[in-house]
Amino acid sequence: MNIPENLKYTEEHEWVKIEDGTAVMGITDFAQKMLTDVVFVELPEVGKQVEKGKPFIVVESVKSVSDVFAVLSGEVMEVNETVADDPALVNQDPYGKGWLVKIKISSVGETDSLLTHDAYLKLCEGEENK
Amino acid sequence: MKTIFEKWQRDDNGFTFAKLDVPDNEAVPEKFLRKSLELPIISEPEVIRHYTTLSKRNFGVDLGFYPLGSCTMKYNPKINEDVARLAGFTELHPYMPQSSCQGAMQLMYELTDYLKEIAGMDAVTLQPAAGSHGEFTGMMVMKNYFQEKGASRNKVLIPDSAHGTNPATVTMSGLTCVQVKSNQKGTVDLDDLRNKMDKDVVGIMLTNPNTLGLFEEDILEVIRIVHDKGGLAYCDGANLNAIMGLVRPGDLGFDVIHFNLHKSFSTPHGCGGPGAGPIGVKEFLKRYLPNPSIEKEDEIYRFFYSKDSIGKVKAFYGNFGMLVRAYTYIRGLGSDGIRLAAERAVLNANYMKERLKPHYHLTYDRICQHEFVIDDSNMPNGVTTNDIAKRLLDFGFHAPTVYFPLIVQGAMMIEPTETETKETLDQFIDALIQIKHEAENEPDKVKNAPWTTPVKRVDAVKAAREVDITYCTICS
Numbered sequence: 001m002n003i004p005e006n007l008k009y010t011e012e013h014e015w016v017k018i019e020d021g022t023a024v025m026g027i028t029d030f031a032q033k034m035l036t037d038v039v040f041v042e043l044p045e046v047g048k049q050v051e052k053g054k055p056f057i058v059v060e061s062v063k064s065v066s067d068v069f070a071v072l073s074g075e076v077m078e079v080n081e082t083v084a085d086d087p088a089l090v091n092q093d094p095y096g097k098g099w100l101v102k103i104k105i106s107s108v109g110e111t112d113s114l115l116t117h118d119a120y121l122k123l124c125e126g127e128e129n130k
Numbered sequence: 131m132k133t134i135f136e137k138w139q140r141d142d143n144g145f146t147f148a149k150l151d152v153p154d155n156e157a158v159p160e161k162f163l164r165k166s167l168e169l170p171i172i173s174e175p176e177v178i179r180h181y182t183t184l185s186k187r188n189f190g191v192d193l194g195f196y197p198l199g200s201c202t203m204k205y206n207p208k209i210n211e212d213v214a215r216l217a218g219f220t221e222l223h224p225y226m227p228q229s230s231c232q233g234a235m236q237l238m239y240e241l242t243d244y245l246k247e248i249a250g251m252d253a254v255t256l257q258p259a260a261g262s263h264g265e266f267t268g269m270m271v272m273k274n275y276f277q278e279k280g281a282s283r284n285k286v287l288i289p290d291s292a293h294g295t296n297p298a299t300v301t302m303s304g305l306t307c308v309q310v311k312s313n314q315k316g317t318v319d320l321d322d323l324r325n326k327m328d329k330d331v332v333g334i335m336l337t338n339p340n341t342l343g344l345f346e347e348d349i350l351e352v353i354r355i356v357h358d359k360g361g362l363a364y365c366d367g368a369n370l371n372a373i374m375g376l377v378r379p380g381d382l383g384f385d386v387i388h389f390n391l392h393k394s395f396s397t398p399h400g401c402g403g404p405g406a407g408p409i410g411v412k413e414f415l416k417r418y419l420p421n422p423s424i425e426k427e428d429e430i431y432r433f434f435y436s437k438d439s440i441g442k443v444k445a446f447y448g449n450f451g452m453l454v455r456a457y458t459y460i461r462g463l464g465s466d467g468i469r470l471a472a473e474r475a476v477l478n479a480n481y482m483k484e485r486l487k488p489h490y491h492l493t494y495d496r497i498c499q500h501e502f503v504i505d506d507s508n509m510p511n512g513v514t515t516n517d518i519a520k521r522l523l524d525f526g527f528h529a530p531t532v533y534f535p536l537i538v539q540g541a542m543m544i545e546p547t548e549t550e551t552k553e554t555l556d557q558f559i560d561a562l563i564q565i566k567h568e569a570e571n572e573p574d575k576v577k578n579a580p581w582t583t584p585v586k587r588v589d590a591v592k593a594a595r596e597v598d599i600t601y602c603t604i605c606s
Contacts, residue, residue: 039594062590063533087595 001124002029004095008071008111009120015095016071018111025071026099027059027090030124035061038090043079043101050076050103052110057100059090068100072110078102131187131584134180138170145174187584189528190400195554199501199531199543200293200341202371202393203400204475209462210396210455219454224446228432235431238447239424241457242408248460248468249367249387250380251410255419257448261368264388264407265299265335270440271411271418272332272362272386273303278438287326287334287356289318291342291535293368296335305332312537316342316494318352327355333362338379339369339499341535341543343479353383362386370394371547372476372500375469385412395456406452420444474548475500478555482546485559489566493538501545503538509566511573515540518565520587521579525561 007015013031017024032038040060050056055067056076079101083089090098105111115123172180190196196203214220222231242254258264269286276283286300289310297307308326313319317340327334334356338346346352353363365379365387371394373379379387391406392399399405411419420443422433447453463471476499483492483502490504506515519529519542531543546555568575578587 037591037594039591060594062594064536 001033001121002095003117003121003124005117007095008114008116009123010069010071010115011123012069014068014071016114018105021105021108022077023072023074023103023105024099025101025103026094027068028120028124029094030127032091032094032098035059035066036063037061038087041083041087041090041100043081043084044076046076046079048076050074052107059087070103071114072103072105072107074103074106076101077104131183134172134177135170137172137176137180139172139176144171144176194526194528195546195550195558196528197530197544197546197558198528199343199503199545200368200534201399201531202368202390202500202545202547203528204371204393204396204547205549206396206398206455207459207462210458213458214451214454219451222450232431234450235424235433237457238450238453239426239431241453241460242424244457244460245389245408245410247465248370248374248378249365249389249410250378250382251387252380252413253416253419253423254408254410255423255448256406256408256453257420257442257444258388258407258409259444259449260403260405261366261388261390261393261407262295262299263405263443264390264409265295265364265366266302267407267420267440267443268364268386268388268409268411269299269303269305269332269335270443271409271415272364273305274418274438274440275362275415276332281360283330283332283361285331287323287331287361289336289340290537291316291340292335292337293341293366296337296366300335310334312342315347315496316340316344317346317348320348320351320355323352323355327359327361329359331356331359331361333364333385335364335366336384337366337368338382339372339501341369342494342503342538343369343372343498343501343543343545344494344496345372345499349382357383368393369500372472374472375465376472380410380412385415386410391452391456396459397452397455404449404452406449406456408448422447471548472500475546478546478548478550479544481552482544482555482559485556486562489563490542493541500547501543503535503541503543505538505542506540510570513569513573513576515542517569517576517579518542518562521565521568521576522561523580524582525557525564527558527561 007017009015009028013028014025015028038059038061042058044056050070050073052073053069056070057068059066059068080099083098083100191203191205218233222234238256242256245254258267285306285308287308287310288296289312291312300307310326311319311322338349340346356363362385363383365384367387367389370389374394386409388407388409391397392403397406417436417438418440420441421435421439424431425434479498479500479502483498486504491508493503493505515532519532522529534541534543565576580586
């Protein structure tokens with residue numbers, strides 16, 4: 001299972017990379033494996049205000065339709081249009097070309113509750129043994 | 131196989147009409163006449179062969195075992211069809227005067243009585259045309275009740291094991307869903323329910339037995355928690371087949387229930403049925419039901435309109451032909467038969483569960499109701515639920531419901547119903563056991579199934595990513 005060390009994670013299997021007050025996020029390798037082949041991604045509009053923990057992206061796979069939750073509160077600065085055209089990128093390269101949105105963080109304190117690499121690894125191992 | 135359009139006999143009329151004996155330029159003004167009609171022209175035998183071939187490729191409960199969990203694919207007795215075809219029913223028109231359709235009105239009146247008795251409710255409407263439509267009607271009744279009281283409740287509690295239609299209904303009704311967790315036993319987590327039940331909650335939507343095929347043992351407490359905070363309890367009657375004649379949801383405290391006549395009461399299910407999803411309510415909600423209802427006065431049946439009704443949800447009186455079939459089924463079985471059907475459905479499911487237990491991982495190892503859930507967690511060589519479902523087709527069975535309920539990873543939900551013989555149940559179990567052996571010894575046989583069906587393994591990813599649902603030979 002691929003879990004890069006330089007990223008932060010959530011219990012809902014999203015990853016986030018924080019740089020200069022912005023957060024790039026997507027779904028993890030574990031999440032894309034669980035979903036199986038992604039066939040449709042519905043992205044929010046640029047400029048939308050999002051609230052941490054609220055659903056704002058929909059990812060549909062051959063198996064299910066799932067909400068993706070905002071990892072942090074803020075404003076959507078940019079969305080990955082390439083993924084909307086080619087949803088397979090979420091499966092092929094979840095941490096790279098399969099990124100979903102970039103958020104301008106409004107509340108810096110919220111980053112404290114994100115999971116570290118080790119904590120997320122433990123979470124995934126727990127889920128696999130369920 | 132070619133489509134009917136590809137079989138178009140371009141050089142042949144296929145059919146000879148009698149010569150037109152009225153002037154053809156007067157019936158319809160010229161400007162409304164189409165020059166050509168793009169319908170295929172094929173001779174009668176070719177049409178018959180085409181559709182007969184298609185019908186042979188179809189699968190239904192008249193052909194084989196159909197253990198599609200949560201759908202109650204029981205056999206539909208043919209006497210239902212005989213009765214529904216009586217001229218007194220088929221030649222009715224909804225605009226006929228009430229005096230000349232008293233028989234049909236009596237049937238509807240008596241059917242509401244039977245459903246009231248089975249569910250323990252005080253009033254029933256037969257209008258909704260599907261289970262989800264019944265859910266929507268019920269939710270609008272609940273919403274109207276609170277609006278009239280001036281209460282601004284806007285949330286509905288739904289367990290995480292629920293059918294997808296429940297949250298869809300709530301959203302369509304302009305309300306918000308709040309998910310309630312399941313506990314280790316697979317039933318509602320009471321602590322989570324207590325935390326989420328507050329003065330903003332319209333009520334709970336609950337399926338009992340739930341989608342794991344488990345009876346909600348704490349049901350009285352669940353409903354008490356909801357009622358104590360002023361909420362209402364909605365019973366999703368999808369799984370009524372397990373409890374009809376044994377437990378009445380109204381007696382448990384439910385305020386509203388929908389019935390699926392195409393599940394529990396043997397009317398056709400699937401491929402447009404059409405469905406029928408009556409709802410039952412307690413007395414205090416009766417006046418909100420869709421108009422009209424049928425009342426009986428001095429042996430005369432008449433339509434009654436309530437001024438507080440939520441309005442119509444379907445043209446006229448619902449899918450009447452289905453009401454005739456359900457009525458026939460209930461009258462045919464009688465109250466003892468209804469109860470026996472439920473008991474046998476539960477017995478069949480438990481028999482299958484116990485025989486499969488040594489071979490497949492049983493997600494919740496408890497006595498089940500009319501269905502149970504196994505999963506693919508102990509399958510070797512990466513064989514998945516999807517592969518098992520496909521391989522089952524080679525044995526001549528319909529696959530069970532797969533990947534639902536969502537709270538069980540790789541779920542296979544098996545519902546045999548009461549109408550199957552022990553021999554059929556054993557054949558299906560033996561097929562599943564054989565598939566387990568194949569998964570161990572020759573996994574490719576399972577992973578690439580089906581082998582014997584007209585359509586082999588379909589490319590679900592390509593179908594979803596490159597959607598093409600138009601047939602373009604003639605439109606291009």
